[in-house]
Amino acid sequence: MKTVPLPRICLFLLCIIWSCGKDTCCDDPPTPEAFTAPSAQEFTDLLESTRDSLAVNISFPATEGLEYISRNGTTITIPSDCLITPEGNPLEGEVTLKFIELYDIGDMLFTAKPSIARVSANLRTLIAGGGFFYLNLEYNGQSLRNSCEIRIQVPVSLTSDTPEDMLLWTGAENEENHFSWFPYTEGELFNENDYYIAYVSGNGWKGIAHTDTDAVSGITINVLATEGYNEQNASVYVAFEGRKHTLAQLYFDEETSMFRTPEHQYFSDTDMHLLFVSPDNGQWRYAIKNVKAQTGKIYTVAHSETTRANRSALWSAIQQLP
Numbered sequence: 001m002k003t004v005p006l007p008r009i010c011l012f013l014l015c016i017i018w019s020c021g022k023d024t025c026c027d028d029p030p031t032p033e034a035f036t037a038p039s040a041q042e043f044t045d046l047l048e049s050t051r052d053s054l055a056v057n058i059s060f061p062a063t064e065g066l067e068y069i070s071r072n073g074t075t076i077t078i079p080s081d082c083l084i085t086p087e088g089n090p091l092e093g094e095v096t097l098k099f100i101e102l103y104d105i106g107d108m109l110f111t112a113k114p115s116i117a118r119v120s121a122n123l124r125t126l127i128a129g130g131g132f133f134y135l136n137l138e139y140n141g142q143s144l145r146n147s148c149e150i151r152i153q154v155p156v157s158l159t160s161d162t163p164e165d166m167l168l169w170t171g172a173e174n175e176e177n178h179f180s181w182f183p184y185t186e187g188e189l190f191n192e193n194d195y196y197i198a199y200v201s202g203n204g205w206k207g208i209a210h211t212d213t214d215a216v217s218g219i220t221i222n223v224l225a226t227e228g229y230n231e232q233n234a235s236v237y238v239a240f241e242g243r244k245h246t247l248a249q250l251y252f253d254e255e256t257s258m259f260r261t262p263e264h265q266y267f268s269d270t271d272m273h274l275l276f277v278s279p280d281n282g283q284w285r286y287a288i289k290n291v292k293a294q295t296g297k298i299y300t301v302a303h304s305e306t307t308r309a310n311r312s313a314l315w316s317a318i319q320q321l322p
Helices: 007-018 040-054 105-109 311-319
Strands: 056-061 066-069 074-077 095-104 115-121 123-139 149-155 167-173 180-183 188-192 195-201 205-211 222-225 234-238 243-253 258-260 272-278 285-293 298-301 307-309
Touching: 056 167, 056 298, 066 095, 074 095, 095 105, 095 307, 105 123, 105 234, 105 243, 105 272, 105 311, 115 205, 123 149, 123 167, 123 195, 149 205, 149 285, 167 188, 180 243, 180 307, 195 205, 285 298, 285 311, 307 311
Parallel strands: 115 180, 222 298
Antiparallel strands: 056 095, 066 074, 074 149, 095 123, 115 123, 123 205, 123 243, 149 195, 167 180, 167 205, 188 195, 222 258, 234 243, 234 272, 243 258, 272 285, 285 307
16 A cells, blocks of 8 residues: 655645645646656756856966956956965966856856845845856866955946945855855955946855845745655746846755745745746756745645746746746
């Protein structure tokens, strides 16, 4: 006899109480073909290939430094003779900078870099991005450890936020592979002539953003997806109407088998977009559902409601969100 996990029984009973249908729980009518969930490796491969496609690799002589202007108008400057060997001598030869820039929710989703910051041990909050950047210097194929000060100049026009509100952040994953932003106190940030100008050092993710002052605590969001989807092979994000620079992510709760908010701060009683993504033979399988934030409500994403698309098509769908 097949044993049904207790959380699934509870959810089944809840569905009966709430007149479960396609819009509230399950695939109705049933999917004509058996659903085979993608593997965790498929999802990892899709995310890595997408990040690689967004990256730019710039080679330059270490002794001459670098001034690079991106397609968005962001300028990266590395001074000449700034890079040094482990022995403290000036580095000679070709150095490569791997550079990724993110400005809106589409960029964040494709790279799995939501705008969630951990501001204390027990509190996470949403931040609104003025630009998130990946910087990695390589020499002879190896990441180059350095304290060289890198200048990032970002046009304020890329966001609609007030420059005075911006802070510096650094991004990292924890042992559960959850990505968060943390306050970055080792750099410098100011605005001048309609540009954000930041000075940072080291490799990795750096960000320019402000805490979202419209976020409030106490809103818990629960999303039930077709069984077989979990945090290893799918992600559920939350975007908010009218906000192109803020993206939250839900984490999978093993006890309830749902994607849900941890201790985030979210908007109260507002229009939001649930963005479900998963791999499908090298492409994206996604669903976008426009809902109203309500405490205690279980939102659902059925496999039959998802669509298979390439990155360009998914990008277009995200850009059309109000």
